[in-house]
Amino acid sequence: MRFMRGIFAVLAVTAFCAALVAAQPGPADGPYKVLKTAKVGGDGAFDYISVDVAARRLYIPRRDPSGLTVFNLDTLEPVGSIPTIAAGGAVVDPKTHHGFSTTKPVTMWDAETLKVIKTIDVDGRPDGILFDRFNERVWILSHQAPYATVIDAAAGTVVGTIDLGGAPEEATTDGNGTVYINISDKANVAVVDAKTLTVTAHYDLSSKGVSGGSGLSLDAKNGILFAYYRQPSPTVVILSAKDGKIITTLPTGGMVDTVTFNPQTMEAISAEGAGSMTFIKENSPTDFSLEQTVKTMAGAKTLAFDTKTGHLLTMAAEYGPPVAGAQQAGPGGPPQGPGGPPAQGAGGPPPMGAGGPPPQGAGGPPAGGRGPARGPMIAGSFSILMVGK
Secondary structure, three states: OHHHHHHHHHHHHHHHHHHHHHOOOOOOOOOOEEEEEEEOOOOOOEOOOEEEOOOOEEEEEEOOOOOEEEEEOOOOOEEEEEOOOOOOOEEEEOOOOEEEEOOOOEEEEEOOOOEEEEEEOOOOOEEEEEEEOOOOEEEEEEOOOOOEEEEEOOOOEEEEEEOOOOOEEEEEEOOOOEEEEEEOOOOEEEEEEOOOOEEEEEEEOHHHOOEEEEEEEEEOOOOEEEEEEEEOOOEEEEEEOOOOOEEEEEEOOOOEEEEEEEOOOOEEEEEEOOOEEEEEEEEEOOEEEEEEEEEOOOOOOOEEEOOOOOOEEEEEOOEOOOOOOOEOOOOOOOOEEOOEOOOOEOOEOOOOOOOOOOOOEOOEOOOOOOOOOOOOEOOOOOEEEEEEO
8 A cells, every 4th residue: 555655646746847847938949959967876965057268167066975076068967076075066266266155154166176165154155156246246145144155266255245135046147236036925027236345226026916936038139137026926027127117027937946048048047847948039139939848857957158159057856755754854954854854064054945844725726836746866867968050
């Protein structure tokens, strides 16, 4: 009977993700497809993924025991790791070759030798991370105050902290002195002066009835922001970066986490934990359309953009049936036993999805939230997917 319950649980997870993918907004046919899938294996929960385009490296931070894993951006072959860095996010400054990981304290490392340089004390709970090329600074985002800590990438010292007025999710930069941040629990976008580290505006999007903010991308040329929300249904709010005026909204796939904008093709692209990637075409600064939804893999909720090739990189793993009495975990995270969450490693608390777990109603998880409970990661199943034309 226990075996049968496990089988039914696996079928429930499969059916849930299949239903979300089937409900994706864009057409399946189009120029994009999964070009390559590399089953690289390894253990440890995962959250964000990033690239160093110039050095042709792909960084995937993992929790214990894998730590920070590094791959060739073109072949997806492993090139090294730092097993002692267990974190959810990592970025590299291509100029100094200094890498930073969202441990607590934050870990600074050499991207060429893959050796730890030092640790940097920060408050809060490091989660999201952004490298701002404007003044060579690293932004560490936290769901707890201080909501943003800014670090000089060359010196590895804290420049300052910023009260964003709420819990931040994804941040993006225009490269000219302004950083925009999706404030997940306030339905607004914070506008920050990268020189003075002060909030100059909050663009209120609550009139659209959205909550659970996650991804944020920017068309810097035309000054257009794409702010993604999970509740009450998966939605992207498209607005002016200059004054916050809402232009339009469009549906997206379920469980969006991180997103990007391709200025060469004029497309906003979202990774969706339901197992898809959606492309929105900017036909003009006032005209947007759903171009394509590509089937990826359940749990592939974050992405990285290779600006040289136009490829998108995402990742996911396969999971067995849930453990009896286990609590639900977010994508990439381990199942939780009856005694509560798993113990925390040196890297700090495990990563969370946008705004934390959403409330569940009588009908089960909302469309933009998290899926059914699942069991342990299947050994060797962790995979990197490359999407492109």
